[in-house]
Amino acid sequence: MPGDNDSTDRAQGPVSNVGVDPLRPPTAEEMARDEAAREPRTVAIGSTPEGSRNPLWSAAEFNGTWSCYCFPFCCASVQQTNKGDDFVRMDSMICFVMAASSEYARIGNTNRFWSTWYDGGGGRSQEVIHFTSTTSVSREQFPVSLLACQWKTGP
Numbered sequence: 001m002p003g004d005n006d007s008t009d010r011a012q013g014p015v016s017n018v019g020v021d022p023l024r025p026p027t028a029e030e031m032a033r034d035e036a037a038r039e040p041r042t043v044a045i046g047s048t049p050e051g052s053r054n055p056l057w058s059a060a061e062f063n064g065t066w067s068c069y070c071f072p073f074c075c076a077s078v079q080q081t082n083k084g085d086d087f088v089r090m091d092s093m094i095c096f097v098m099a100a101s102s103e104y105a106r107i108g109n110t111n112r113f114w115s116t117w118y119d120g121g122g123g124r125s126q127e128v129i130h131f132t133s134t135t136s137v138s139r140e141q142f143p144v145s146l147l148a149c150q151w152k153t154g155p
Helices: 026-038
Strands: 064-068 074-082 087-094 097-104 112-115 130-134 134-137 150-153
Touching: none
Parallel strands: none
Antiparallel strands: 064 074, 064 150, 074 087, 087 097, 097 112, 112 130, 130 134, 134 150
C-alpha cells in the first residue's frame, strides 16, 4: 500500500514520506509579485556596504565554469552566467547525466542570492546561495560547508 514504507510508492519516492517537487521557473504573475517584494540593492557595485567585509560583486564576476559537490550524494559541473548585476543563472550537469537550470536574484545590499524558482506545490524555493568570494559560494541550507560546496574552476 502507498505510504507503508513500500519502495514502489512512486508518489513519495523510494523512501516513505520523502517527496520531491521539481523546481520550475516562475510565471509572469509570480515574477511581478517577487520583483515588487524583493529588497532592492541601494549600494553601488564595487562598494562595501556598512557592516560587510567584502564589496558587492557584480553577478558578471561569477561568470564561468564551477564545480560543485554535495557529499556523498552527487557532483556537478555548472556554467554560470549573469543577467545584469543582480541576477545569476546556473546551467548544471548533475552527476554528468542530468541537466538542470536555476536562477537567483540578489538579496538587497549583500552577495547573497535567493532562488527565483518555485516548487511543484507553488511555493517559492527557499534556496539561498552566498558568494563568499568571486570564486567560491556556499549554500545556506547546508549547515556544514564541507558537505556541499561550489568553487570556480574556469572562465
